[in-house]
Amino acid sequence: MSNPTTMNDAIQAIEELQTKIAFQEHTIEALNEALTAQQYQIEKLQVQMRHVMEKVKGFEPSNIAKLSDEAPPPHY
Template sequence: MTEIEKLQAQIDELEMKQAFQEQTIDDLNQALTAQQFLIEKMQVQLKFMVGKVKGMQTSNLADESEETPPPHY
């Protein structure tokens, strides 16, 4: 193998690695975008749930002041 052939083989290998890196970066970018969308959606849902919980009526249990004392008193 001549020196030029060796250099060409190295260049070809570097070009192939660079192409794979570009594809990997694109894949990671798409995954990150999807995750960001999901996080934003979950934040909206969480805010909705917090609002629902804050707006809920108190439970059917009476307040401690309204409770009759236990029988052993």
């Protein structure tokens, strides 16, 4: 015959393990969702960065100074 205290202790230990497993499953799911969202954000930022880099590469330096950078004519 088994000892009732030992059986109750075993049942309590099993219930605690089940609770921990449920908590860990929830935590893993939450972390997975956060990771997925971050990966999407990174990919979006990479596309935006490529777009900005293409625009910057398209700028050509001008040999003509801006009007605001020009000195006033000597007769002023």
